[in-house]
Amino acid sequence: MLGFAILLGFNFLGYVIQLSLHLPLPGNVIGLILFTAALFTKLVKLTWVEEAASLLTRHMMLFFIPFTVGVLAFIPIIGANWLAICGGTVGATVAVLVVTGWVSSKIGQESAKHGE
Incomplete structure (x- = not known):
């Protein structure tokens, strides 16, 4: 307790x-x-x-049940905008991956220059 x-x-x-x-x-x-x-x-x-x-x-999954039920109330809106939602999700994911890869590449190059 x-x-x-x-x-x-x-x-x-x-x-x-x-x-x-x-x-x-x-x-x-x-x-x-x-x-x-x-x-x-x-x-x-x-x-x-x-x-x-x-x-x-x-028991964390129990805390997501109200959120999931709340999302079900918006199924018509989600259905009408599914393309924008999927496009935004995929676009954001790709942007994060590209930026992360670019930054990692630059840090790797800097480390190699300094002999670390």
Whole structure:
């Protein structure tokens, strides 16, 4: 129970910070950043949250059910725009692959020049 309390506490803290400072970042993301910082600084021990995190990770698919059901409500809109959706998805994927390959190539060339 301690692990769940810690995880929910950081989630709540993230929402409070987001609402009070009017940040354009979601509260759960802020909480996750704070939680990660707390793990790195050893304010929170991994053993305290490991069991709760493992349970949540094992059952992660349950958290996607509401999202999937929500998407089903938009099937007519998705059907009408399937070409644009697929084109955007494929185009973005290709762009990421090309840029990643180009950057990796440049870094490899620089490493070879410097004899690393």
